[in-house]
Every structure is written in structure tokens, then in C-alpha cells.
Amino acid sequence: MPPRITIVTGFLGSGKTTLLRGLLAAGAGRRVALVVNEIGAVGFDGAALERAGASAMIELTGGCLCCVAGSDLLLAVEDLINMADPDQIVIETTGLAEPGGLIRQVRAAGLALDAVVTVVAADGLEAALAASPVALWQIQAADLLVVSRVDVADAAQIVAVEAQLRHMNPRATIIPAAHGRIDPQLVFGPRLNPSDPLPMPEHRDLDGFSSFVWQSDTPIQRSRLTALLAALPKTIYRVKGLVHCGDAPWPDALHYVAGRLELSAFRPRAAIRPLNQLVWIGIAAHALQEDLVAQLEACHESEGRVAAWMLRYRDLF
Ligand SMILES: Nc1nc2c(ncn2[C@@H]2O[C@H](COP(=O)(O)OP(=O)(O)OP(=O)(O)O)[C@@H](O)[C@H]2O)c(=O)[nH]1
Known part of the structure; x- marks a missing residue:
């Protein structure tokens, strides 16, 4: 069948x-x-x-x-x-x-x-x-x-x-x-056999939305990241992915939806590289990419804290 x-x-x-x-x-x-x-x-x-x-x-x-x-x-x-x-x-x-x-x-x-x-x-x-x-x-x-x-x-x-x-x-x-x-x-259960869709108005190029991916291989300071997300412009609607914060061995799954942020510990089956991987989606998100990437880079832990983090959790990587 x-x-x-x-x-x-x-x-x-x-x-x-x-x-x-x-x-x-x-x-x-x-x-x-x-x-x-x-x-x-x-x-x-x-x-x-x-x-x-x-x-x-x-x-x-x-x-x-x-x-x-x-x-x-x-x-x-x-x-x-x-x-x-x-x-x-x-x-x-x-x-x-x-x-x-x-x-x-x-x-x-x-x-x-x-x-x-x-x-x-x-x-x-x-x-x-x-x-x-x-x-x-x-x-x-x-x-x-x-x-x-x-x-x-x-x-x-x-x-x-x-x-x-x-x-x-x-x-x-x-x-x-x-x-x-x-x-x-x-x-x-129900086989509803949906009716034919109504003809919709023109829907192209994601109606003004665009996305970009940010990746990095340095743990992040959690408080800086949450402050950055709390101050996002309304045009950025959705952010999702995985981040490693300097206060934890495991990554966090990050979900941001229209001003609401959820970070939850995520136990991967294998080490994740690069350590941080986030997709950013919003109206003309690409236009904000340079600025947001600069802000994200500023969220990285200091060299000393990164070294301590690596030493502490090296068996996991
Ligand atoms: N408390 C609660 N949170 C939910 C529920 N459903 C979804 N969420 C949260 O909403 C966020 C987005 O959920 P997803 O299931 O990833 O949404 P999605 O529609 O698949 O997202 P996209 O694929 O990016 O469009 C996550 O933080 C979820 O944990 C629910 O019923 N209760």
C-alpha cells in the first residue's frame, strides 16, 4: 500500500x-x-x-x-x-x-x-x-x-x-x-481528504523574511546571550539552534519566538561541532546579520574561562 x-x-x-x-x-x-x-x-x-x-x-x-x-x-x-x-x-x-x-x-x-x-x-x-x-x-x-x-x-x-x-x-x-x-x-485517524486549496495571493521569496546561520566554536557567556536576545528588534521573529555556555558541559537547545526565549539542556549522543549553531529568521534578517554577528562574537567567554572550560570538560570532546 x-x-x-x-x-x-x-x-x-x-x-x-x-x-x-x-x-x-x-x-x-x-x-x-x-x-x-x-x-x-x-x-x-x-x-x-x-x-x-x-x-x-x-x-x-x-x-x-x-x-x-x-x-x-x-x-x-x-x-x-x-x-x-x-x-x-x-x-x-x-x-x-x-x-x-x-x-x-x-x-x-x-x-x-x-x-x-x-x-x-x-x-x-x-x-x-x-x-x-x-x-x-x-x-x-x-x-x-x-x-x-x-x-x-x-x-x-x-x-x-x-x-x-x-x-x-x-x-x-x-x-x-x-x-x-x-x-x-x-x-x-480521520481521512479528511482536504478540499482543494483556495487560490492564494502571490507568495514569493518568503514574503520579505530571510535567514542566516551563525556558527562559532567558543563557549558563550549565558548572561550576555540572554541580554542580546532580550534586546532584539521585533523584525527578528525566530532564532533556534544549539549553544554551549561556559557554565555547563552540555549544549542548550535555544528557542526564541517573537520575544519569548527558552533555553533547555540538551544531551547530544555525540560531541557537537561547531559548539554554537544558530539560525536567525526575520523580516530582512540578512540586513542585520553583520551587526548581530558582532554582538554574538562579543558574547564569547574570555580566553581564560574557555581554557578552564576545556580542561574541565575535555573528556566530553
Ligand atoms: N510550554 C509549551 N511550550 C511549547 C509547546 N509547543 C511548543 N513549545 C515551545 O515552543 C518553541 C517552538 O516549538 P517548536 O516545536 O520548535 O516549533 P516549530 O513550529 O517546529 O518551529 P519552526 O520549525 O522553527 O517553525 C519551543 O521552545 C517549544 O518548547 C507547548 O505545548 N507548551
């Missing part, structure tokens, strides 16, 4: 990867393979998704699949079938994807599309809608709307967001989720 396709979309940092990790960890009752599309030239979500139980995974980095011809996607789907013979293939879009383009590509390839699932952060809808028209198109294209971060949003906020979503897309089922913990049957 050819695998069935589910598209998981949602604006930058809305919780797509977290949802997938939750679904995989819960055991979807089927072999699930993943195509993960990333805007940045470096992908970070793959390792965590493989650990969560994906039967196979292909990361397509450096741009949005919806903006280019379908060959990359179709090759990835073919590869996954050869690698793992999955029952279900989930395509995780970038946060800036226009899902209509992908729906058309999947249909044109004769693949069976079960559902378009759009993730919306309960405390992030306003910022997403203000940042790009794509956020609304993603909501309108959904068969299922998963409202993430209900564990941190307050009850009134959740009710208000659900009402807004119902207004924007009356036909979609709305499912609340904390850390992606929902019954996989809710996502993989």
Missing part, C-alpha cells in the same frame, strides 16, 4: 516539531516517516524527531518547499518509501509555508492526502498574524487546528484564540495540546 500523507504546518515557532515529537512518542500505531522542511541552511529538529521514533526522516533545508517546483518533495517521498516502507508520511512545512502550494504538489503526484494540520500557539496567534499573511492562509487551509501551549496560556486566552480560529476557519476541528501530548488517532 502506498503511504498516506499528512501535512503539518503552522507559523514560525508555533509548535510543529513539538507536536510531531508528541505524536511519535505516543506511538502512532503505524510506521511514520517524516519530511522536515527548514528555512535555515542548517536543520536542528531532525535528531530529536529521530529519537522520538520516526521510522525514517529526510530534512530539506535552506528554503520553503511550497515556493519551488515539486521535485525535491517527490524525491524525498520516494526515498522514504524505499528506506522504511512507511504507512504514513508527515510533511512538516517551514513556518513560512503557504500550504496550498504543497497540497497541489502532493495531489499532482497522485499521493493520498489525509489532512492538513495547522498548529497555532495559544499565546502566539496575534504576533503570527501581524508578522505575515501566511499565518492566516495556514489557518484557512487546515482540516485540524491544533492549539499548542495551552499549558502556559491562561483560560481566557485559550477561549479567545479558539473563537478567533473558528471565525477564520469554521470547517476545521480544533484540538488543544500541551507539549504535543494528544491522541495520535485524532491526527492520523
